[in-house]
Amino acid sequence: MCQLGRCTIDTDTLFSGLDTMHCTINWLPETGMAFSAETGSGHLLTMDGAPDGGGRNLAPRPMETLLAGAGGCTAYDVVLILKRGRHDVTGCQVKATAERAHEDPKVFTKLHLHFSVSGRALPPVAVERAIALSHEKYCSATVMIGKTAEVTTSFEVLEA
Helix, strand or coil: CEECCEECCCHHHHCCCCCCCCEEEEEEHHHCCEEEEEECCCCEEEECCCHHHCCCCCCCCHHHHHHHHHHHHHHHHHHHHHHHCCCEEEEEEEEEEEEECCCCCCCEEEEEEEEEEEEECCCHHHHHHHHHHHHHHHCHHHHHHCCCCEEEEEEEEEEC
């Protein structure tokens, strides 16, 4: 419903029957182009723009937070899969590199995730399988990004 330039949407009806997440994003006008986001779980995140776009470079760009979220989502999956397989995993680092389109919308066109997984006697085949399961089935973030980007992975296993 819209009145006098204000529109409201009944999100309960719009999202009925779906698993939903909530986040409230507020522009912080006194900072130029910075925004604060409060997640549904009650956590705060700050984002800022580049100086050439009115920002002050005080926080990550929104697309950087998307890249970090994708890396965090897949790292979470890989660690959980390895732990459930009773593997002695002690560390997991993901280096995410993305290329973006030159024209608006500047979506990711390529995403590469390099995993450095450490543990005691970790079989490389188990790490490879955990990464594949995350990439193909469990990581919602990389599956979504895969709609516009070629997603590739590589890994190394480090003895702890």
